[in-house]
Amino acid sequence: MTECKDVTIIGGGPAGLYAAFYCGMRDLSARIIEFKPNLGGKVHIYPEKMIWDIGGLTPITGAQLIEQMEAQARTFNPKVILNEKVEKLEKNMEDCFVVTTNTGHKYVSRTVILATGGGILEPIKLDIEGADRFEVSNLHYTVQSLDRFKDKKVIVSGGGDTAIDWATELEPIAEQVSLVYRGEEFKAMEAHIAHLEASSVHIYKNTKIEKLLADEEGHHVKEILTKNQKTGEKVRFEVDDLIINHGFDRELKFIKESPLKVELEQDFFVKGSGKAETNIAGLYAAGDILSFDGKVHLIAGAYNDAANTVNQAKLYMKPDAYNEIYVSSHNSKFHEKNRKLLSHLYTK
Numbered sequence: 290m291t292e293c294k295d296v297t298i299i300g301g302g303p304a305g306l307y308a309a310f311y312c313g314m315r316d317l318s319a320r321i322i323e324f325k326p327n328l329g330g331k332v333h334i335y336p337e338k339m340i341w342d343i344g345g346l347t348p349i350t351g352a353q354l355i356e357q358m359e360a361q362a363r364t365f366n367p368k369v370i371l372n373e374k375v376e377k378l379e380k381n382m383e384d385c386f387v388v389t390t391n392t393g394h395k396y397v398s399r400t401v402i403l404a405t406g407g408g409i410l411e412p413i414k415l416d417i418e419g420a421d422r423f424e425v426s427n428l429h430y431t432v433q434s435l436d437r438f439k440d441k442k443v444i445v446s447g448g449g450d451t452a453i454d455w456a457t458e459l460e461p462i463a464e465q466v467s468l469v470y471r472g473e474e475f476k477a478m479e480a481h482i483a484h485l486e487a488s489s490v491h492i493y494k495n496t497k498i499e500k501l502l503a504d505e506e507g508h509h510v511k512e513i514l515t516k517n518q519k520t521g522e523k524v525r526f527e528v529d530d531l532i533i534n535h536g537f538d539r540e541l542k543f544i545k546e547s548p549l550k551v552e553l554e555q556d557f558f559v560k561g562s563g564k565a566e567t568n569i570a571g572l573y574a575a576g577d578i579l580s581f582d583g584k585v586h587l588i589a590g591a592y593n594d595a596a597n598t599v600n601q602a603k604l605y606m607k608p609d610a611y612n613e614i615y616v617s618s619h620n621s622k623f624h625e626k627n628r629k630l631l632s633h634l635y636t637k
Protein backbone atom coordinates (compact mmCIF):
# COMPACT_ATOMS: atom_id res chain seq x y z
CA MET A 290 0.00 0.00 0.00
CA THR A 291 1.35 3.43 -0.91
CA GLU A 292 1.27 6.78 0.88
CA CYS A 293 -2.24 8.26 1.17
CA LYS A 294 -2.37 11.28 -1.15
CA ASP A 295 -5.04 13.94 -1.25
CA VAL A 296 -5.82 13.20 -4.89
CA THR A 297 -5.26 10.34 -7.33
CA ILE A 298 -5.72 11.44 -10.92
CA ILE A 299 -6.43 8.60 -13.33
CA GLY A 300 -5.29 9.56 -16.84
CA GLY A 301 -2.48 11.82 -18.02
CA GLY A 302 -4.17 13.65 -20.91
CA PRO A 303 -5.03 17.38 -20.96
CA ALA A 304 -7.61 17.03 -18.15
CA GLY A 305 -5.36 14.99 -15.86
CA LEU A 306 -2.34 17.20 -16.47
CA TYR A 307 -4.18 20.42 -15.74
CA ALA A 308 -5.76 18.81 -12.64
CA ALA A 309 -2.25 17.90 -11.42
CA PHE A 310 -1.13 21.51 -11.83
CA TYR A 311 -4.22 22.83 -10.12
CA CYS A 312 -3.76 20.45 -7.18
CA GLY A 313 -0.51 22.29 -6.51
CA MET A 314 -2.36 25.59 -6.69
CA ARG A 315 -4.69 24.37 -3.93
CA ASP A 316 -1.94 22.77 -1.81
CA LEU A 317 -3.13 19.23 -2.45
CA SER A 318 -0.74 16.31 -2.84
CA ALA A 319 -1.37 14.44 -6.09
CA ARG A 320 -0.38 11.46 -8.17
CA ILE A 321 -1.19 10.79 -11.81
CA ILE A 322 -1.56 7.22 -13.03
CA GLU A 323 -1.25 6.82 -16.80
CA PHE A 324 -1.41 3.59 -18.76
CA LYS A 325 0.71 4.78 -21.68
CA PRO A 326 4.49 5.23 -21.42
CA ASN A 327 4.06 8.99 -21.82
CA LEU A 328 1.83 11.86 -20.73
CA GLY A 329 -0.36 13.82 -23.15
CA GLY A 330 -3.31 11.50 -23.78
CA LYS A 331 -5.13 11.63 -27.08
CA VAL A 332 -3.03 14.55 -28.30
CA HIS A 333 -0.44 11.88 -29.20
CA ILE A 334 -2.78 10.89 -32.03
CA TYR A 335 -2.08 14.22 -33.77
CA PRO A 336 1.43 15.41 -32.81
CA GLU A 337 1.90 17.41 -36.03
CA LYS A 338 -1.58 18.88 -36.30
CA MET A 339 -1.76 22.65 -35.79
CA ILE A 340 -4.15 23.38 -32.93
CA TRP A 341 -5.78 26.79 -33.09
CA ASP A 342 -8.38 26.64 -30.37
CA ILE A 343 -6.48 26.55 -27.08
CA GLY A 344 -7.45 29.75 -25.27
CA GLY A 345 -4.62 32.29 -25.20
CA LEU A 346 -2.26 30.28 -27.39
CA THR A 347 -1.51 31.05 -31.00
CA PRO A 348 -1.30 27.95 -33.26
CA ILE A 349 0.69 25.20 -31.65
CA THR A 350 1.36 21.62 -32.75
CA GLY A 351 0.09 18.69 -30.72
CA ALA A 352 3.66 17.76 -29.77
CA GLN A 353 4.41 21.30 -28.55
CA LEU A 354 1.19 21.38 -26.57
CA ILE A 355 2.07 18.09 -24.85
CA GLU A 356 5.46 19.50 -23.88
CA GLN A 357 3.88 22.64 -22.41
CA MET A 358 1.11 20.76 -20.60
CA GLU A 359 3.56 18.30 -19.07
CA ALA A 360 5.91 21.06 -17.92
CA GLN A 361 2.99 22.90 -16.31
CA ALA A 362 1.67 19.71 -14.69
CA ARG A 363 5.06 19.06 -13.09
CA THR A 364 5.25 22.57 -11.53
CA PHE A 365 4.36 21.23 -8.07
CA ASN A 366 6.04 17.81 -8.49
CA PRO A 367 3.09 15.45 -8.50
CA LYS A 368 4.01 11.78 -8.41
CA VAL A 369 3.79 10.48 -11.99
CA ILE A 370 3.20 6.77 -12.51
CA LEU A 371 3.41 5.57 -16.11
CA ASN A 372 2.73 2.20 -17.75
CA GLU A 373 0.10 1.22 -15.20
CA LYS A 374 -3.50 0.58 -16.06
CA VAL A 375 -6.13 1.18 -13.41
CA GLU A 376 -8.26 -1.91 -13.06
CA LYS A 377 -10.12 -1.40 -9.80
CA LEU A 378 -11.69 1.54 -7.99
CA GLU A 379 -13.07 0.99 -4.50
CA LYS A 380 -13.05 2.34 -0.95
CA ASN A 381 -11.41 0.96 2.19
CA MET A 382 -12.65 0.84 5.79
CA GLU A 383 -11.29 4.34 6.44
CA ASP A 384 -13.47 5.70 3.62
CA CYS A 385 -10.40 6.36 1.45
CA PHE A 386 -10.32 5.49 -2.23
CA VAL A 387 -8.14 2.55 -3.27
CA VAL A 388 -7.07 2.32 -6.87
CA THR A 389 -5.50 -0.93 -8.03
CA THR A 390 -3.51 -1.21 -11.24
CA ASN A 391 -2.57 -4.13 -13.49
CA THR A 392 0.77 -4.41 -11.66
CA GLY A 393 -1.06 -5.17 -8.42
CA HIS A 394 -0.05 -1.81 -6.88
CA LYS A 395 -2.66 -0.23 -4.66
CA TYR A 396 -2.82 3.56 -4.46
CA VAL A 397 -4.74 5.21 -1.62
CA SER A 398 -6.14 8.73 -1.62
CA ARG A 399 -8.85 10.83 -0.05
CA THR A 400 -10.29 11.79 -3.42
CA VAL A 401 -10.05 10.56 -7.02
CA ILE A 402 -10.30 12.45 -10.31
CA LEU A 403 -11.31 10.39 -13.33
CA ALA A 404 -9.54 11.93 -16.33
CA THR A 405 -9.57 8.85 -18.53
CA GLY A 406 -10.90 10.45 -21.74
CA GLY A 407 -12.57 7.74 -23.76
CA GLY A 408 -10.77 5.12 -21.69
CA ILE A 409 -7.79 3.16 -22.93
CA LEU A 410 -7.83 3.97 -26.60
CA GLU A 411 -7.02 1.16 -28.95
CA PRO A 412 -7.63 1.74 -32.63
CA ILE A 413 -10.17 -0.63 -34.15
CA LYS A 414 -8.04 -2.72 -36.49
CA LEU A 415 -8.74 -3.39 -40.16
CA ASP A 416 -10.76 -6.57 -40.27
CA ILE A 417 -8.71 -8.33 -42.95
CA GLU A 418 -6.64 -11.41 -42.21
CA GLY A 419 -2.89 -10.74 -42.24
CA ALA A 420 -3.30 -6.93 -42.29
CA ASP A 421 -1.22 -6.63 -39.11
CA ARG A 422 2.01 -7.57 -40.93
CA PHE A 423 1.86 -4.25 -42.82
CA GLU A 424 1.71 -2.20 -39.61
CA VAL A 425 5.51 -1.97 -39.64
CA SER A 426 5.54 -0.64 -43.22
CA ASN A 427 2.70 1.36 -44.81
CA LEU A 428 -0.50 0.58 -42.92
CA HIS A 429 -1.06 3.20 -40.22
CA TYR A 430 -3.55 3.70 -37.41
CA THR A 431 -2.24 7.17 -36.43
CA VAL A 432 -0.53 9.99 -38.27
CA GLN A 433 2.70 10.62 -36.41
CA SER A 434 4.52 12.67 -39.05
CA LEU A 435 2.91 14.55 -41.94
CA ASP A 436 6.24 14.58 -43.77
CA ARG A 437 6.06 10.80 -44.07
CA PHE A 438 3.23 11.22 -46.59
CA LYS A 439 4.83 13.92 -48.76
CA ASP A 440 4.17 13.27 -52.47
CA LYS A 441 2.59 9.88 -51.70
CA LYS A 442 -0.64 8.30 -52.88
CA VAL A 443 -2.56 8.04 -49.63
CA ILE A 444 -5.81 6.26 -48.93
CA VAL A 445 -7.65 7.07 -45.71
CA SER A 446 -10.39 4.69 -44.61
CA GLY A 447 -13.10 5.94 -42.25
CA GLY A 448 -15.97 8.40 -42.01
CA GLY A 449 -15.58 10.16 -38.66
CA ASP A 450 -13.99 13.46 -37.66
CA THR A 451 -10.51 11.97 -37.27
CA ALA A 452 -10.48 10.29 -40.70
CA ILE A 453 -11.74 13.49 -42.33
CA ASP A 454 -9.22 15.57 -40.36
CA TRP A 455 -6.33 13.44 -41.61
CA ALA A 456 -7.56 13.40 -45.22
CA THR A 457 -7.83 17.20 -45.34
CA GLU A 458 -4.54 17.78 -43.44
CA LEU A 459 -2.69 15.52 -45.89
CA GLU A 460 -4.31 16.85 -49.04
CA PRO A 461 -1.84 19.71 -49.62
CA ILE A 462 1.15 17.49 -48.74
CA ALA A 463 0.45 14.16 -50.44
CA GLU A 464 0.40 13.60 -54.20
CA GLN A 465 -3.18 12.40 -53.94
CA VAL A 466 -5.55 11.59 -51.08
CA SER A 467 -8.58 9.33 -51.39
CA LEU A 468 -11.09 8.75 -48.62
CA VAL A 469 -13.02 5.49 -48.64
CA TYR A 470 -15.96 5.07 -46.32
CA ARG A 471 -18.33 2.15 -46.09
CA GLY A 472 -21.31 4.32 -45.05
CA GLU A 473 -23.52 6.77 -46.87
CA GLU A 474 -23.34 9.75 -44.48
CA PHE A 475 -20.15 10.88 -42.75
CA LYS A 476 -20.31 10.85 -38.95
CA ALA A 477 -18.52 14.15 -38.52
CA MET A 478 -19.04 17.84 -37.83
CA GLU A 479 -20.66 19.80 -40.66
CA ALA A 480 -17.69 22.16 -40.93
CA HIS A 481 -15.31 19.20 -41.31
CA ILE A 482 -17.45 17.68 -44.06
CA ALA A 483 -17.72 21.03 -45.88
CA HIS A 484 -13.93 21.46 -45.69
CA LEU A 485 -13.43 17.95 -47.07
CA GLU A 486 -15.92 18.44 -49.90
CA ALA A 487 -14.26 21.71 -50.90
CA SER A 488 -10.86 20.00 -51.08
CA SER A 489 -9.37 17.84 -53.85
CA VAL A 490 -9.68 14.67 -51.75
CA HIS A 491 -11.31 11.90 -53.82
CA ILE A 492 -14.32 10.65 -51.86
CA TYR A 493 -15.68 7.11 -52.22
CA LYS A 494 -18.75 6.47 -50.06
CA ASN A 495 -20.40 3.06 -49.56
CA THR A 496 -16.96 1.64 -50.19
CA LYS A 497 -15.24 -0.98 -48.10
CA ILE A 498 -11.69 -2.30 -48.32
CA GLU A 499 -11.91 -6.02 -49.10
CA LYS A 500 -8.34 -7.02 -49.78
CA LEU A 501 -4.78 -5.76 -49.43
CA LEU A 502 -2.44 -6.67 -52.27
CA ALA A 503 1.24 -6.77 -51.35
CA ASP A 504 4.33 -5.92 -53.38
CA GLU A 505 6.60 -8.73 -54.64
CA GLU A 506 8.55 -8.96 -51.39
CA GLY A 507 5.30 -9.07 -49.45
CA HIS A 508 6.40 -6.16 -47.23
CA HIS A 509 4.19 -3.29 -48.37
CA VAL A 510 0.59 -2.84 -49.40
CA LYS A 511 0.80 -1.96 -53.10
CA GLU A 512 -2.88 -1.92 -53.99
CA ILE A 513 -6.20 -2.24 -52.25
CA LEU A 514 -9.31 -3.88 -53.60
CA THR A 515 -12.56 -2.19 -52.62
CA LYS A 516 -16.19 -3.16 -53.04
CA ASN A 517 -19.09 -0.76 -53.38
CA GLN A 518 -21.65 -1.85 -50.80
CA LYS A 519 -24.59 -0.75 -52.98
CA THR A 520 -23.60 -1.73 -56.51
CA GLY A 521 -21.17 -4.56 -55.76
CA GLU A 522 -18.62 -2.91 -58.08
CA LYS A 523 -15.00 -3.80 -57.24
CA VAL A 524 -12.18 -1.31 -57.82
CA ARG A 525 -8.39 -1.54 -57.35
CA PHE A 526 -6.47 1.48 -56.07
CA GLU A 527 -2.72 1.94 -56.13
CA VAL A 528 -1.43 3.07 -52.74
CA ASP A 529 1.82 4.21 -51.14
CA ASP A 530 0.31 4.55 -47.66
CA LEU A 531 -2.94 3.38 -46.13
CA ILE A 532 -4.37 5.10 -43.06
CA ILE A 533 -7.16 3.41 -41.16
CA ASN A 534 -9.44 5.25 -38.77
CA HIS A 535 -12.38 3.05 -37.94
CA GLY A 536 -12.69 4.49 -34.45
CA PHE A 537 -11.35 3.35 -31.13
CA ASP A 538 -12.23 0.62 -28.70
CA ARG A 539 -12.90 2.21 -25.36
CA GLU A 540 -12.23 0.39 -22.17
CA LEU A 541 -13.98 1.78 -19.12
CA LYS A 542 -14.28 -1.53 -17.33
CA PHE A 543 -12.89 -0.38 -13.99
CA ILE A 544 -15.46 2.41 -13.78
CA LYS A 545 -18.36 0.26 -14.94
CA GLU A 546 -17.50 -2.56 -12.55
CA SER A 547 -16.60 -0.44 -9.52
CA PRO A 548 -18.55 -1.43 -6.38
CA LEU A 549 -19.02 2.32 -5.84
CA LYS A 550 -21.64 2.24 -8.62
CA VAL A 551 -20.56 5.28 -10.58
CA GLU A 552 -23.44 6.69 -12.58
CA LEU A 553 -22.79 6.60 -16.33
CA GLU A 554 -24.44 8.17 -19.32
CA GLN A 555 -24.81 6.42 -22.70
CA ASP A 556 -22.46 3.77 -21.34
CA PHE A 557 -19.35 5.81 -22.25
CA PHE A 558 -19.48 8.90 -20.06
CA VAL A 559 -19.51 9.56 -16.36
CA LYS A 560 -22.61 11.53 -15.52
CA GLY A 561 -21.58 14.64 -13.67
CA SER A 562 -22.48 18.17 -12.80
CA GLY A 563 -21.13 21.44 -14.17
CA LYS A 564 -18.83 21.39 -11.13
CA ALA A 565 -17.40 18.05 -12.30
CA GLU A 566 -18.91 16.12 -9.38
CA THR A 567 -20.07 12.53 -9.88
CA ASN A 568 -22.74 10.70 -7.89
CA ILE A 569 -20.02 9.58 -5.42
CA ALA A 570 -18.74 12.06 -2.82
CA GLY A 571 -15.00 12.58 -3.27
CA LEU A 572 -15.00 11.20 -6.83
CA TYR A 573 -14.77 13.74 -9.66
CA ALA A 574 -14.44 13.59 -13.43
CA ALA A 575 -12.89 15.91 -16.01
CA GLY A 576 -12.39 16.06 -19.76
CA ASP A 577 -13.82 13.73 -22.39
CA ILE A 578 -15.06 11.20 -19.84
CA LEU A 579 -17.41 13.73 -18.21
CA SER A 580 -20.91 14.47 -19.38
CA PHE A 581 -23.15 17.28 -18.20
CA ASP A 582 -25.48 19.78 -19.79
CA GLY A 583 -23.30 22.46 -21.34
CA LYS A 584 -20.11 20.39 -21.47
CA VAL A 585 -17.50 21.84 -23.86
CA HIS A 586 -15.82 19.00 -25.79
CA LEU A 587 -12.55 20.81 -26.34
CA ILE A 588 -9.19 20.78 -24.60
CA ALA A 589 -10.22 24.17 -23.22
CA GLY A 590 -13.30 22.48 -21.70
CA ALA A 591 -11.10 19.78 -20.14
CA TYR A 592 -9.05 22.47 -18.36
CA ASN A 593 -12.22 24.05 -17.01
CA ASP A 594 -13.49 20.70 -15.70
CA ALA A 595 -10.09 19.99 -14.15
CA ALA A 596 -10.04 23.23 -12.15
CA ASN A 597 -13.56 22.43 -10.92
CA THR A 598 -12.60 18.90 -9.84
CA VAL A 599 -9.71 20.16 -7.76
CA ASN A 600 -11.71 22.91 -6.09
CA GLN A 601 -14.43 20.41 -5.24
CA ALA A 602 -11.84 17.94 -3.91
CA LYS A 603 -10.39 20.68 -1.70
CA LEU A 604 -13.82 21.54 -0.29
CA TYR A 605 -14.63 17.87 0.26
CA MET A 606 -11.49 17.45 2.39
CA LYS A 607 -11.64 20.89 3.99
CA PRO A 608 -15.19 22.28 3.93
CA ASP A 609 -14.06 25.64 5.35
CA ALA A 610 -11.47 26.17 2.57
CA TYR A 611 -11.73 29.14 0.23
CA ASN A 612 -14.81 28.43 -1.87
CA GLU A 613 -13.87 30.42 -4.95
CA ILE A 614 -11.63 29.55 -7.85
CA TYR A 615 -7.94 30.36 -7.23
CA VAL A 616 -5.86 32.43 -9.62
CA SER A 617 -2.11 31.97 -9.67
CA SER A 618 -1.36 35.14 -7.71
CA HIS A 619 -3.28 33.57 -4.77
CA ASN A 620 -0.60 30.97 -4.30
CA SER A 621 2.43 32.01 -2.30
CA LYS A 622 4.45 29.20 -3.92
CA PHE A 623 4.68 31.34 -7.03
CA HIS A 624 6.20 34.33 -5.25
CA GLU A 625 9.73 32.90 -5.21
CA LYS A 626 9.37 31.53 -8.76
CA ASN A 627 8.14 34.93 -9.94
CA ARG A 628 11.14 36.63 -8.35
CA LYS A 629 13.40 34.39 -10.43
CA LEU A 630 11.41 34.84 -13.62
CA LEU A 631 11.27 38.61 -13.15
CA SER A 632 14.72 38.97 -11.59
CA HIS A 633 15.62 41.78 -14.00
CA LEU A 634 12.88 43.91 -12.38
CA TYR A 635 13.87 43.34 -8.75
CA THR A 636 16.51 45.55 -7.21
CA LYS A 637 16.84 43.61 -3.94
Ligand SMILES: Cc1cc2nc3c(=O)[nH]c(=O)nc-3n(C[C@H](O)[C@H](O)[C@H](O)COP(=O)(O)OP(=O)(O)OC[C@H]3O[C@@H](n4cnc5c(N)ncnc54)[C@H](O)[C@@H]3O)c2cc1C
Pocket residue numbers: 299300301302303304305322323324325329330331332334335339340341342343373374375376404405406407408409410450451454543575576577578586587588589591
Ligand atom coordinates in the same frame (compact mmCIF):
# COMPACT_ATOMS: atom_id res chain seq x y z
C1 LIG B 1 -7.69 13.65 -34.33
C2 LIG B 1 -8.15 14.53 -33.19
C3 LIG B 1 -8.00 15.91 -33.29
C4 LIG B 1 -8.40 16.74 -32.25
N1 LIG B 1 -8.24 18.08 -32.37
C5 LIG B 1 -8.58 18.90 -31.35
C6 LIG B 1 -8.40 20.33 -31.45
O1 LIG B 1 -7.92 20.84 -32.46
N2 LIG B 1 -8.77 21.10 -30.38
C7 LIG B 1 -9.32 20.58 -29.23
O2 LIG B 1 -9.62 21.33 -28.31
N3 LIG B 1 -9.51 19.23 -29.12
C8 LIG B 1 -9.16 18.39 -30.14
N4 LIG B 1 -9.36 17.04 -30.03
C9 LIG B 1 -9.98 16.51 -28.79
C10 LIG B 1 -8.98 16.45 -27.64
O3 LIG B 1 -7.81 15.71 -28.01
C11 LIG B 1 -9.64 15.80 -26.43
O4 LIG B 1 -10.81 16.54 -26.11
C12 LIG B 1 -8.70 15.77 -25.22
O5 LIG B 1 -7.54 15.02 -25.49
C13 LIG B 1 -9.42 15.17 -24.01
O6 LIG B 1 -8.53 15.15 -22.94
P1 LIG B 1 -8.75 14.13 -21.72
O7 LIG B 1 -7.62 14.39 -20.78
O8 LIG B 1 -10.13 14.22 -21.24
O9 LIG B 1 -8.60 12.67 -22.37
P2 LIG B 1 -7.45 11.96 -23.19
O10 LIG B 1 -6.65 12.93 -23.96
O11 LIG B 1 -8.14 10.87 -23.93
O12 LIG B 1 -6.51 11.33 -22.06
C14 LIG B 1 -6.96 10.28 -21.24
C15 LIG B 1 -5.76 9.50 -20.74
O13 LIG B 1 -6.20 8.56 -19.76
C16 LIG B 1 -5.48 7.35 -19.91
N5 LIG B 1 -6.27 6.25 -19.36
C17 LIG B 1 -7.51 5.86 -19.75
N6 LIG B 1 -7.92 4.81 -19.01
C18 LIG B 1 -6.92 4.55 -18.12
C19 LIG B 1 -6.75 3.57 -17.11
N7 LIG B 1 -7.68 2.63 -16.86
N8 LIG B 1 -5.59 3.57 -16.40
C20 LIG B 1 -4.61 4.49 -16.66
N9 LIG B 1 -4.73 5.44 -17.62
C21 LIG B 1 -5.86 5.47 -18.34
C22 LIG B 1 -5.31 7.21 -21.43
O14 LIG B 1 -4.22 6.37 -21.76
C23 LIG B 1 -5.07 8.68 -21.84
O15 LIG B 1 -3.70 9.00 -21.86
C24 LIG B 1 -8.98 16.19 -31.07
C25 LIG B 1 -9.12 14.79 -30.95
C26 LIG B 1 -8.71 13.97 -31.99
C27 LIG B 1 -8.87 12.48 -31.85
